[in-house]
Amino acid sequence: MTSHGLTRFSINQMTVKKLSLPELAEACARVGVGQVGLWREPVQEYGVESAAKLMRDAGLAVTTLCRGGFLTDIDAHARVAAVDDNKRAVDEAAVLGTDTLVLVSGGLPAGSRDLTGARERIADALAELGPYAADRGVRLAIEPLHPMYAADRCVVSTLKQANDLAERFPADQVGVCVDTYHVWWDDTAPAELARAGAHGRLHAFQLADWVTPLPEGVLTGRGQLGDGSVDLAAWCGLARDAGHTGPIEVELFNAGLWARDGGEVLAETAERYLRHTT
Amino acid sequence: MTSHGLTRFSINQMTVKKLSLPELAEACARVGVGQVGLWREPVQEYGVESAAKLMRDAGLAVTTLCRGGFLTDIDAHARVAAVDDNKRAVDEAAVLGTDTLVLVSGGLPAGSRDLTGARERIADALAELGPYAADRGVRLAIEPLHPMYAADRCVVSTLKQANDLAERFPADQVGVCVDTYHVWWDDTAPAELARAGAHGRLHAFQLADWVTPLPEGVLTGRGQLGDGSVDLAAWCGLARDAGHTGPIEVELFNAGLWARDGGEVLAETAERYLRHTT
Structure with a gap:
């Protein structure tokens, strides 16, 4: 049973990654969480x-599958392999019953300094993946990642870039995934959030806080809600104003949280969500 | 004597921070470097x-003084102290004979999540500092810092924000400092570079490369020219197209470089500059 106030809350599996899928389902039941975002590797x-049956039996809705993407390769074989892998990710999303596959677009290929070219290759791949996904009831959600990942993970660094890219395709094929961790610093992001909503492309909305100092490699330092610099209530308000009525997912890559008991972290995250989003 | 090809090159003192000021002057003479960017602490x-006499006697021009700024405090006493300190920085710049004081604007005050308010307080301080600086022949150069520093060092994260802020004041009072390390990922930065040039506000231009993985705290991982993802020649071309004919300063916060012999690092940096900027 979903707890009052947690109706829209979804826990991304990565936040409590030590939990196995059955443990995750049990923990969600205990805390009163009815939605989860899943990752391909543990699902596979x-x-x-x-996994799909487990979620169905537990009454858990799958809000997103993370993640497809990595579409910036230059080499033809690598590009074909990447598109094939993304099609498998779409298939997996369809089996899991989620309508949203989150894409992390990919960084610069080794030795390349051509951001523009890399961004264009993402568009090329989306032209093939978009129809494939839509045919299976799955929408691709381009997630702009913080600019500190531009070289090695994602050349799509702003919500404006993500919207520009998405709008080259129908909205039932390609939209965006907005995570406060990646866009909180950007004064153009509120208008872009409204733009995504107005065009029916705000396919996923995620929360994480920004805390410093950043750890080496800057991957595992996302802050628990309320611990950092992000005005989460304001961002939830912007998403609401943009027409977003769907799930609000919390995805925290955080070495400190990962070291703790997953059930405890889930309960804490739900409590923080209630405290800081309204 | 400045070496052929290094006429516009300036070495920022931070790149070779182990060198004392006399050692820096000697190393510049050996390598054929005629310009330096200095930092307040070692100069003080x-x-x-x-320091001013040493530079003059060595025939070294001081291209910038780093740094003023940190103007985002809310507390009235802290704000007055910050403005006073920035006036001292202006005075120091004037004594050193440089026309440019670089500003790192400051992050969010402890407990604050209000980026907009912090940016507005910078403008308030500039209204007082701008005329003070111009009266002494010094221009303030707002340096947008990479968005990964938005919380703890600088709420001015994009060149567009820096231009917007600068344009509220006369160009002989306030302009911008562009460092490739901070803006390389931003597809709106080339147009903003042109805008800064067109308005006579491109007061400083600095180079550093982007390398990964980022170190803990993300302060000391700036790449030696040519080691990373930044198309330095393209950025120098953009600066040239923007009308920039002044110094091109190389400022590398890099723990690996700091561990090496400063003279050797200076020679390497000059060589990399020649190889990667044209």
């Missing part, structure tokens, strides 16, 4: 069909 | 007048 390990 | 330690 458990078995995609089995 | 050596004595501002003495």
Whole structure:
């Protein structure tokens, strides 16, 4: 049973990554969480069909599958392999019953300094993946990542870039995923959030806080809600104003949280969500 | 004597921070470098007048003084102290004979999540500092810092924000400092570079490369020219197209470079500059 106030809350599996899928389902039942965002690797390990059944039996809705993408390769073989892998990700999303596959677009290929070219290759791949996904009831959600990942993970660094890219395709094929961690610093992001909403492309909305100092490699330092610099209530208000009525997912890559008991972290995250988003 | 090809090159003192000011002057003479960017702390330690004389005697031009700024405090006493300190920085710049004081604007005050308010307080301070600086022949150069510093060092994260802020004041009072390390990822930065040039506000232009993985705290991982993802020649071309004919300063916060012999690093940096900027 979903707790009052947590109706729109979704826990991204990465926040409590030590939990197995059955443990995640149990913890969600205990805390009163009715929605989860899943990741491909643990789902594949458990078995995609089995994971889908587990979620269905637990009454858990899958809000997103993370993640496809990495579409910036230059080499033709690597590009074909990447598109094939993204099609498998779409298939997995369809089996899991989620309508949203989050894309992390990919960084600069080794030795390349051509951001513009890399961004254009993403568009090329989306032209093939978009129809494939829509045919299976899955929308691709381009997630702009913080500019500190531009070289090695994602050349789409702003919500404006993500919107520009998405709008080259129909909205039921390609939209955006907005995570406060990546866009909180950007004074153009509020207008771009409204733009995404107005065009029916705000396919996923995620929360994480920004805390410093950043850890080496800057991957595992996302802050628990309320611990950092992001005005989460304001961002939730902007998403609401943009017409977003869907899930609000919390995805925290955080070495400190990962070291703790997953059930405890889930309960804490739900409590922080209630405290800081309204 | 300045070497052929290094006429516009300036070495920022931070790149070779182990060198004392006399050692820096000697190393510049050996390598054929005629311009330096200095930092307040080592200059104060050596004595501002003495440093100015040392540079003059060595025939070294001081291209910038780093740095003023940190103007985002809310507390009235802290704000007055910050403005006073920035006036001293202007005075030091004037003594050193440089026309440019670089500003790192400051991050969010402890407990604050109000980026807009912080940016507005910078403008308030500039209204007082701008005329003070111009009266002494010094221009303030707002340096947008990479968005990964938005919380703890600088709420001015894009060149557009820096231009917007600068244009509220006369160009002989306030302009911008563009460092490739901070703006390389931003597809709106080339147009903003042109805008700064067109308005006579491109007061400083600095180079550093972007390398990954980022170190803990993300302060000391700036790449040696040519080691990373930044198309330095393209950025120099953009600066040239923007009308920039002044110094091109290389400022590398890099723990690996700091561990090496400063003279050797200076020679390497000059060589990399020649190789990667044309």
